[in-house]
Amino acid sequence: xxxxxxxxxxxxxxxxxxxxxxxxxxxxxxxxxxxxxxxxxxxxxxxxxxxxxxxxxxxxxxxxxxxxxxxxxxxxxxxxxxxxxxxxxxxxxxxxxxxxxxxxxxxxxxxxxxxxxxxxxxxxxxxxxxxxxxxxxxxxxxxxxxxxxxxxxxxxxxxxxx
Numbered sequence: 001x002x003x004x005x006x007x008x009x010x011x012x013x014x015x016x017x018x019x020x021x022x023x024x025x026x027x028x029x030x031x032x033x034x035x036x037x038x039x040x041x042x043x044x045x046x047x048x049x050x051x052x053x054x055x056x057x058x059x060x061x062x063x064x065x066x067x068x069x070x071x072x073x074x075x076x077x078x079x080x081x082x083x084x085x086x087x088x089x090x091x092x093x094x095x096x097x098x099x100x101x102x103x104x105x106x107x108x109x110x111x112x113x114x115x116x117x118x119x120x121x122x123x124x125x126x127x128x129x130x131x132x133x134x135x136x137x138x139x140x141x142x143x144x145x146x147x148x149x150x151x152x153x154x155x156x157x158x159x160x161x162x
Contacts, residue, residue, distance in 0.1 A: 026116055028058040030123075030138075033109060036089060037135055040102065040145035041152070045093035052089035052098070059083055074115040081108040099146050103133035110136060113161055125159040134158070 035051030059082050064072045085105030089098045110125050113136075124137040131146045142155045 026062070026112065029055060029062065029109075030136075032058055033105075033136060034138055036086075036098075036102070036105075037137065037143075037145040040095065040099055041143045041148050043095060043148040045095040045098055048095070048098050049090055049093050052086045056083060056086040056090055059086060071115045074112055078108040078112050081105070082112070095148075099131075102135060102145060103131070106134045106136055110134065110161075117161075123161040124157050125161070126155050127158045128155045130154055 032051050032055035036048050036055060039045070039047035039051055059079065062075065062079075064075055067075060081104060085101050085108065088101040089105070092098060110123075113123060121138055122140075124140055125134060126137050126142060126144075127134050128144055128146045130151070133146055135145050137143065140157065142153050142157070144152055144154045147154055
């Protein structure tokens, strides 16, 4: 009898809702950004160039329809800076030129991220006092993309987004 009740219950269209993690609209952007900084940490201008091209492509395709009005406003205010910064990095393999563009890209991206709470992992807003420049990291440990191997641990964390 229990079997018949269970089958009838299932056939009646009852379904158990499955919760899916909501995809963050900027997750691909963050992957490409971390690719840029990791390449600069390794003093690899060619890899930074490729990751900047990826960042640019993802930024172009961000779907703002899934954002709140406030998030759309922030995104649209920062998009041109994100696009120009990533484009500048993508046009060269000269690491010093790429590093010169990273600060503006990082500040704009951090401004955007503040409008998107709920990232799965913390984002560390880090600062290089020697260059007076910022970058974002998914690690608490300092790995300075402005100096790479030369002064890898120079800097500190200014803020953490959770």
